[in-house]
Amino acid sequence: MQTYKMFIDGQWQDAAAGETFASYNPFTGEAWAAIPKGKKEDAERAIVAAQKAFTSGPWPKLTASDRGHLLRRLGDLIAENAERLAKIEVVDNGKLINEMLFQLKYIPQWYYYFGGLADKIEGAVIPIDKPETFNYTRHEPLGVCVGITAWNSPLLLLSYKLAPALAAGNTFVAKPSEFTSVSTLELAKLVEQAGFPPGVFNVVTGFGADVGETLTTHEHVAKIAFTGSEATGRKIGEVAARSFKKVTLELGGKSPHIVFADAEIDNAVNGVISGIFAATGQTCIAGSRLLIERKIHDQFLEKVIALARTARMGDPLLTSTQVGPVTTTQQLDKILGYIDIAKKEGAECVFGGGRPTEPEFSKGWFVEPTIFSSVRNDMRIAQEEVFGPVLAVIPFETDEEAIQIANDSRYGLAAGFWTQDMRRILRMSAAIQAGTVWVNTYRTISYMSPLGGYKHSGIGRENGLASIQNYLQTKSVMISTASSVANPFIMR
Template identity: 90%
Template sequence: MQTYKMLIDGKWEDSTTGETFASHNPFIGKPWALIPKGNRDDAERAVEAAHRAFTSGPWPRLTASDRGHLLRKLGDLIAENAERLATIETTDNGKLINEMLFQLKYIPQWYYYFGGLADKIEGTVIPIDKPETFNFTRNEPLGVCVGITPWNSPLLLLAYKLAPALAAGNTFVAKPSEFTSASTLEFAKLVERAGFPAGVFNVVTGFGADVGETLTTHRHVAKIAFTGSEATGRKIGELAVRSFKKVTLELGGKSPHIVFADAEINNAVNGVISGIFAATGQTCIAGSRLLVERKIHDQFLEKVIALARTARMGDPLSTATQVGPVTTPPQLEKILGYIDIARAEGAECLLGGGRPSAPEFADGWFVEPTIFAGVRNDMRIAQEEVFGPVLSVIPFDTEEEAIQIANDTVYGLAAGFWTQDMRRILRVSSAIQAGTVWVNTYRTISYMSPLGGYKHSGIGRENGMASIQNYLQTKSVMISTADSVANPFIMR
């Protein structure tokens, strides 16, 4: 059993109670690491440490270029340790080593990009309409920022938050999911090696009721960035607004994946499979609603099923595996529950529909790739986020109907569609209510491109130049050049 400690104020510590909890390997269903069970006191200590680091000590005295240098050095260390970190994440969350290694080799780009952006945060001089007044603005850091990350891609989704926060000059407290804390604690060792001052980056592990709520309500926390479920995001938003904290919330999705009759069929089939069965469907951008134009519906569905049947389930640490286990027992039960709901609603299960029967999967938390046809968009299986390898197939007749079905959900995180008609590309991409729309591709991400949701899928954007504004506040400075003070009883 690997045993971990938390990083608070530059020190590696157990929780104040000494309690731990086990992190399980989803492939074998057994514990592999012991994680400190942080509590309210630990969370408060971490915030106080981050507050001290923000207000005194070496961090606020660093130039923006100095901060950028530290971020780029951190990126180098991540690149050097990518394979080790990817193996830890796969062991902890059961996602494919191929995917985790791709992510870990790509994550350094966030720290390079925002490291380069750190000394390009500029204010403006305003040609104000007031005579004898010089007016300029400054973009200043917020203070202590909290990042609460989910279990599906811990370090990638931490990078979305941490890189712009530090580039802007803030300090940070990370709270990883209680299901997948190990990689964040390993990553914290690299932050220390990169030379960041004590207290600038802290990690507190534990559960939402103690650690998460304390971080969300602490008086010294200025900003919370959260990725996770709609229900938890709503609670965080409600708690944060009481003390006027800023929030970025990247929440659930029920993304439409539309295939028009003129699509390049084989490419679209590959895209659909990638959209739902890659990452075992455990991604908020999963293309879980497949909308297919009726004239090609049967032919296209046959091809999707045929390819899905070939997906190799197995050990996620094997590079030959294409579908791994789901990450947690509660998520396993949730997915199986939605499969039962879909059957009860009258959807037709054409593939999968349960746990695999082969003995090699008996101990792991596996669900077969599952496809339902005959789905109506008002069914729960089409409206609620399953977060697993379950695809709902819905036919449509016209472009207008496809758009109507696509937008008929409370979510709006992502969408995708396949067509060779350029006019349609422009029309449909404009009409779909989603923060990201992919055309003739799916699950493409970049540190340069903003990601976030419409409607219940969240607030704010991560990645790209615009995201750093979420970690800054604007100050207006007015300087009078007048020789004498005007009438003090009226506004100038």
């Protein structure tokens, strides 16, 4: 067992109550790290430290270029430690080493990009219609920002929030998922090494009822950025609205993955498998609803099943493994529950459908890649987010029907489709209600491209130029050059 401490005000600290909780390895089912169990007092200490760092000390005195230098230095340190951090995340959440190595080697780009953007946040001089008045705008940081992340990609999701927040001049309190706290605590060591002043970045570990509630209600918190479930996002949005805190919410999805008859079939099959079985289906953008044009439905489904049969389950630290365990026992039970629901509703399980029976999987939290055909879009398996390797297959006849099915969901995070028809590409891209639409690809992300959802999939955008505006507020300054004051009883 490895024992960790929280990072608050530049110091490594135990929880005030002295309590810890265990982090479990999903492959072995065994506890491997002891995490501080923070409470309200710990969260308040972190917020006070962040508020102090924002209003006094070296951080607000740094130039924007200085902030950018620190961010780029942090990016260098993450790159130097990418392999070590990737292995930590694999042990903590069970995702594949290949996936986490890709993420950790890519994450530095967020700090390079926003580090470069830090000193390019420019206001404007407005040629205002008022005579003898000089008007300009300033973009200023919000203050203390809170980042609450999910367990499926802890450091990637944190970087979506942390890099633009610090580039804009804010201070930050991170609350990682209680299931995957270790990599965020390890990142804090790199933040310290990079030379950020105390209190600029803080990590409080614990549970939502103890820590999360304080972080989302405290008067000194100006902004909350959250990635997670729709239900939790709704609660955060409601609480934040009471004190007018700004929010960015990246929530659930039930993304349609559409294959037309003119698609390059083998490429589309690979895309479909990647969309649902990569990361064991534990992504908000998972292409969990497969819509197949009816004229190729049977042929295409056979190819998907054939490729799914070749997927190698096993130890996520082995580069040969293609499907690892799910991250928590709660999630395992949820996925198996949805499989039972789908069967009861009349969907046909054509592949997988339970836990693997081989002895080597008995300790870990594994579920078979599962495919259901004969699915109607009004079934729960097609409407509710499973967050696991479960694919619902739905046939369609026309482009219009595909659009109708795709949009018949309360979610709108992502969508994908496969076709060679450029007219269809333009028409479908405009018609589908989703924040990201992939064409002839799937699960492609970039620090330069905005990510976020329509409808119940969230509020605001992360990544790209659009995201830094979520961490700034605009001030308008008007300077009169008039030699005398006009009539004081009327608006000028």
